[in-house]
Amino acid sequence: MRPESIAFRPDELLGSRDARIRVRWLGTAGFEITCDDHVLLIDPYLTRASLARTAFGRLTPDLDVLARHIGRADAIIVGHTHFDHALDVPVIAKKTGALVFGSRSAVKLCRAAGLPEERLRMVERAPSTEPIVAEVGPFRLRFVPSAHSRFALGRVPFPGEIDDCDAVPVRVDHFRCGAVFRVEIEAHGRTIVHVGSAELTEVAKAPREADLLLLCVAGWRSSRDLPERVARVLSPRAVLLSHWDDFFVPLDRPARALPAMAMEPLVERLARAARDARIGTLPLLGELGL
Numbered sequence: 596m597r598p599e600s601i602a603f604r605p606d607e608l609l610g611s612r613d614a615r616i617r618v619r620w621l622g623t624a625g626f627e628i629t630c631d632d633h634v635l636l637i638d639p640y641l642t643r644a645s646l647a648r649t650a651f652g653r654l655t656p657d658l659d660v661l662a663r664h665i666g667r668a669d670a671i672i673v674g675h676t677h678f679d680h681a682l683d684v685p686v687i688a689k690k691t692g693a694l695v696f697g698s699r700s701a702v703k704l705c706r707a708a709g710l711p712e713e714r715l716r717m718v719e720r721a722p723s724t725e726p727i728v729a730e731v732g733p734f735r736l737r738f739v740p741s742a743h744s745r746f747a748l749g750r751v752p753f754p755g756e757i758d759d760c761d762a763v764p765v766r767v768d769h770f771r772c773g774a775v776f777r778v779e780i781e782a783h784g785r786t787i788v789h790v791g792s793a794e795l796t797e798v799a800k801a802p803r804e805a806d807l808l809l810l811c812v813a814g815w816r817s818s819r820d821l822p823e824r825v826a827r828v829l830s831p832r833a834v835l836l837s838h839w840d841d842f843f844v845p846l847d848r849p850a851r852a853l854p855a856m857a858m859e860p861l862v863e864r865l866a867r868a869a870r871d872a873r874i875g876t877l878p879l880l881g882e883l884g885l
């Protein structure tokens with residue numbers, strides 16, 4: 596299945612005509628959510644370093660790309676601290692003055708990059724405790740402990756924490772996974788859920804159905820019954836598939852799928868399990884309203 600064959604229409608509205616929330620896909624698991632002049636970024640990774648640089652070189656944010664595509668931000672949410680979720684976060688936070696919400700590892704990363712302590716919000720808790728809730732403008736954020744897909748020969752790639760470091764991590768294996776969250780975002784009576792790695796913990800059923808689920812595709816087949824569990828726990832009305840794109844290719848080229856994403860069976864199973872849910876993709880930097 597070609598991802599563009601199930602694309603949402605440009606500027607498609609999910610739900611009412613007076614949509615006050617805009618959701619823009621930044622590639623990988625990255626999103627910009629705008630509501631009432633407040634901007635939330637989730638896992639923004641726009642640098643998209645080449646495969647050669649990712650594997651062998653120094654990973655540094657692409658400042659030109661960030662200047663071109665990132666304007667304001669009130670808060671940045673880091674779902675976990677692999678490079679393709681966290682590399683650009685400290686630079687964007689410095690440039691925008693945004694608060695950063697994330698794990699201990701995310702906080703260490705930002706601290707090492709020189710961000711002031713008062714802008715860092717550590718939202719990691721033990722899985723059995725109540726998720727942390729925070730408010731940013733019209734957004735209510737709930738950080739639910741989750742897990743990472745075990746797609747690397749049955750294991751989580753680069754597990755563990757970003758250790759307290761004086762220097763900012765610059766190699767792919769420095770960006771340890773850290774704690775993983777799914778994030779439930781409410782604004783104006785609408786609920787958006789971000790699942791940034793294709794895995795889910797079921798300890799906490801979402802309090803209400805998700806008007807829009809932002810679901811990571813990469814690695815989904817390593818997580819048993821993921822489509823069915825996603826449908827059971829989150830009851831999505833619409834699913835925007837993300838993190839299927841080849842993120843070693845720059846942002847100004849059309850998104851193309853990584854190998855072995857198996858989107859067709861994923862879409863079929865999601866459609867069966869989450870009855871009547873609208874399932875689709877966006878082009879890079881494309882938007883939806885809800």
Ligand SMILES: [Zn+2]
Pocket residue numbers: 675677743792
């Ligand atoms: Zn990851």
